Amino acid sequence: MSPTAKQASLIPAKAGIGLRFQHHQSVIDTQPDVAWMEVHTENYMGGGTALRYLDVIRREVPISLHGVGLSLGSAEGLNPAHLERIRQVAERIEPGLMSEHVAWSVVDGVYLADLLPLPMTEEALDVVCRHVDQMQSYLRRRILVENPSTYVTFRHSTIPEWEFMTAVAARTGCGILCDVNNIYVSTQNHGWDLSAYLAGLPPAAIGEIHLAGHAVRQLPDGRTLRIDDHASSVIPEVWALYQEALARFGPVPTLIEWDNNVPPLDTLLKEARQAECLIAAADNKEAAHADAA
């Protein structure tokens, strides 16, 4: 599976799974047939067992590093110590892709352990772009940034989220990690136009897709809110939106994310195979179009 170290580190346009601690041993024992895996960078910042498992697993499977704690949207700037910790994990793991979020978690040095929503303003856009530039130059590589799932919007937002994402990619040269489940969750929560969102993203910038499950909660006022909890299977509506995304973007590395109530490895692999089939189908369709033209 790994002819050379360099090739092994590239993430193919195939389906991968999120690697969580409870699956470390079974991945080593069973060597599942999966094209790549993604881990949360923050889970490998110490020494000891976790890192040693990843050292072994990455010899067989290309790894993507997905950060959840750098807080690209913090007005106060990036934490240099955290950026350095990310660099050290990357140096050791040699990931094929690295990504972060269009969100914030840190203010006045306090880490609010969630991906919090940004107002879609010119000021926030400047802040995010400045920090993506900083991250890319510190790591000396291109990164991907992920669109958020949100439960509130702000009165003074002026930029549609898809335009915000597009502008970040255009100004910094970074790629977009298109989380299809997040698009579904946010558009449903805020009454946005699903197809307009997807159509608003630049296909050439899409470097990865995320798929996950979400929860549906009934609010006291009778309204429904979708919560991006990564605790269940991908729902049919999100699979359908994914097909639409593949038709627009072409084959893209696609990750099955599952972070809470993590199921057996086989369940993740089954979802990955489903994504793999849809990628292949989109690829064939693209090839057929090319032949016809």
Add this chain to the structure above:
Amino acid sequence: MPTLLELQRDMCAGLIEREVGSIALSFADGVGADRLEIYRNTIVSGLTKALRLAFPAVERLVGGEFFEGTADAFTAEYPPRAAYLDQYGAEFPDFLSRFPPSLSYLADVARLEWAINCALHAPDEAPLELSQLAALAPEDQCCISFRAHPSVGLVRSDFPVDGIWRAVLSGDDQAMAALDLAAGPVFLLVERGEAGFEVTRMKKSEWEFVEALCRGEPLLSAIDPAADFDPSSLLAEHLAHGRFVAFALDASDVKASPRIAGG
């Protein structure tokens, strides 16, 4: 219209102190302040999970419900200062000692669990070899100071917390009942070995020697002339276990181990 920094401070006040007045003014029409609870739940449950992983015996001792309540109060008073949650919870043992109803040994069990958590997540560092010391001139050997491996932690308690911790985690009520809580203080060394972490009980004099070395005391002043052990063979044993990673002739050149717990 708030600046981004103002909005983020408002949001923090809403999430941590539950002062939602300001941030609610920034929400779009039809978005109630109660939406903040979704974020708050994610944050508190994530941090509680981190504490639960670090302090499993404390959770069993106080029960799940009480643990969650304590974690909720703790996260509000000590929100994390780093986005690296393996290091979250250092203040939890002291916090527990203020929280009624408290078992007399609860905070010390927490101190032991914190040392174990630090041992598990400490960075990897190559141990110091005995041969590296052999090159020193004999007159220099007694002046050197050491730097402990980052996984090494030292815990002292008036209670047999190692026994309590083992009995609680294995659910062994008989072992728990057999413990003599008044048997006198215990002196423990926690470290990460090849097969995971290890907790070793030491004699008081031996613990004080290694504790002095971990603080960066020069070898000569760490040795108590009246000691009931052979310091050179004990030092060799510590080195063989990989408990030190560097040495220097000037004490200020080595950084002392940050984790010595207990009173």
